[in-house]
Amino acid sequence: MSDSPVTKHGANSGEAPAMASPQEQKQMEQAYAQMKRKMSMAEIGKRIKHKVMVLSGKGGVGKSTVSTGLALALAQQGLKVGILDIDITGPNVPKMMGLDGRRLHVESGRIHPAQGHLGVKVISMAFLLDNEDTPVVWRGPIKLGAIQQFIGDVEWGDLDYLIIDFPPGTSDEPLTVAQSLPDIDGMVIVTTPQDVALLDSRKSITFSESLKVPVLGVVENMSGYTINGKAAPNSEVQIAGPAGKTLKATTNEDGDFSITIDIFKEGGGKSTAEEFGVPFLGALPFDPGFVRGGDDGVHRIVSEPEGPSAIAFSAVVEALQAQIVDAEQPSLEII
Amino acid sequence: MSEDMPRLTRFERRDVDVALTYENGEEYNVTYDDLRHACPCAKCSPLRNEDESSKTLRRQIEALPKEKPQVRTVGNYALGFEWSTGCSSGIYRFERIWDLANRRDPDNGRPYVHGAW
Numbered sequence: 001m002s003d004s005p006v007t008k009h010g011a012n013s014g015e016a017p018a019m020a021s022p023q024e025q026k027q028m029e030q031a032y033a034q035m036k037r038k039m040s041m042a043e044i045g046k047r048i049k050h051k052v053m054v055l056s057g058k059g060g061v062g063k064s065t066v067s068t069g070l071a072l073a074l075a076q077q078g079l080k081v082g083i084l085d086i087d088i089t090g091p092n093v094p095k096m097m098g099l100d101g102r103r104l105h106v107e108s109g110r111i112h113p114a115q116g117h118l119g120v121k122v123i124s125m126a127f128l129l130d131n132e133d134t135p136v137v138w139r140g141p142i143k144l145g146a147i148q149q150f151i152g153d154v155e156w157g158d159l160d161y162l163i164i165d166f167p168p169g170t171s172d173e174p175l176t177v178a179q180s181l182p183d184i185d186g187m188v189i190v191t192t193p194q195d196v197a198l199l200d201s202r203k204s205i206t207f208s209e210s211l212k213v214p215v216l217g218v219v220e221n222m223s224g225y226t227i228n229g230k231a232a233p234n235s236e237v238q239i240a241g242p243a244g245k246t247l248k249a250t251t252n253e254d255g256d257f258s259i260t261i262d263i264f265k266e267g268g269g270k271s272t273a274e275e276f277g278v279p280f281l282g283a284l285p286f287d288p289g290f291v292r293g294g295d296d297g298v299h300r301i302v303s304e305p306e307g308p309s310a311i312a313f314s315a316v317v318e319a320l321q322a323q324i325v326d327a328e329q330p331s332l333e334i335i
Numbered sequence: 336m337s338e339d340m341p342r343l344t345r346f347e348r349r350d351v352d353v354a355l356t357y358e359n360g361e362e363y364n365v366t367y368d369d370l371r372h373a374c375p376c377a378k379c380s381p382l383r384n385e386d387e388s389s390k391t392l393r394r395q396i397e398a399l400p401k402e403k404p405q406v407r408t409v410g411n412y413a414l415g416f417e418w419s420t421g422c423s424s425g426i427y428r429f430e431r432i433w434d435l436a437n438r439r440d441p442d443n444g445r446p447y448v449h450g451a452w
């Protein structure tokens with residue numbers, strides 16, 4: 001019998017065709033599935049108008065909060081939006097989108113995303129875990145296969161935007177997505193204003209050059225915490241701020257005042273963006289409502305659509321949309 | 336950043352320079368040497384901080400073979416150039432190209448300070 005993994009079709013051999021061994025058949029089936037997935041990824045790429053990656057160099061800067069916020073702010077404009085939560089080891093988008101404990105629907109080998117607030121479609125590893133306390137301990141190749149399955153085997157339908165939420169750092173997840181999903185518009189880098197986060201976001205910006213994916217801009221999260229209060233009308237109010245600073249405000253005729261405390265620092269995201277010549281998309285306020293909303297499964301943008309956080313998100317989305325190349329816009333002629 | 340910068344509509348690569356046409360019909364030329372010398376990447380930028388290293392960078396660029404670069408758009412805010420020799424890392428914002436077209440220093444005289452990588 002031949003060593004070839006394919007069945008032999010000899011014209012005049014007079015022998016019955018040699019059959020592939022079970023192992024060879026399995027290899028062929030895997031190769032076929034991989035080929036089908038690649039074709040499917042290309043098809044999905046065409047049906048999703050814009051794909052935006054959300055990354056950060058450092059953990060804990062609010063990347064998933066920004067991803068879900070961007071998705072919901074886009075959905076508020078009436079656009080069809082999906083979120084792909086690639087954070088395999090710590091998936092928390094479903095909880096923020098009110099989809100905790102939901103299971104995915106699979107039909108004819110295709111995965112159907114769950115639908116969260118404002119009709120945003122969500123795919124996350126969290127949907128596949130039996131117990132949310134169980135850690136996912138996967139080596140690179142298994143992770144890579146799962147990501148490709150999340151891209152190629154999901155029935156997204158037609159979408160205006162797909163927001164892809166990554167784990168922190170410059171690991172192989174963004175690389176896999178950038179190589180698997182065609183025509184990614186670019187990446188949004190989330191940072192907080194302190195030096196250690198800015199240092200890591202600089203790495204993310206440099207990383208984008210290696211991936212050949214443009215940086216759409218930097219978002220500074222947890223930028224400042226605004227306190228509103230009342231005191232005697234037309235008087236000066238003093239508050240002890242961080243680093244021994246005294247913050248002052250003057251009340252209006254009704255006695256209302258407002259002071260913004262820069263809990264970490266201020267302007268770091270903007271200066272990093274300027275340093276690297278990439279756009280600054282805006283700053284999002286420090287809002288404890290995100291924590292409560294995340295825990296309760298009701299996103300801040302949904303619970304308070306006219307609130308300061310929702311307004312800040314819509315400004316960031318506006319800046320993001322201005323950076324995205326619209327195929328219908330007159331483009332630059334390069335000769 | 337130039338608030339009144341018109342939109343770049345045409346980028347024509349010629350033998351030793353590029354002809355730029357803006358939406359308002361104005362046309363400008365920027366030599367490839369000027370373009371490459373203004374590379375905003377983290378390797379080239381610090382070399383422009385000092386006159387001597389800037390001149391050395393310029394001489395190195397001028398010694399490279401003259402070639403037309405591959406051009407790619409970066410988002411809708413910048414262009415990237417791929418050269419077969421020398422540095423291809425820089426992302427040129429349209430404002431930077433506009434400054435070069437108008438013979439202005441695209442760094443606005445500010446020295447480049449390295450990121451902390």
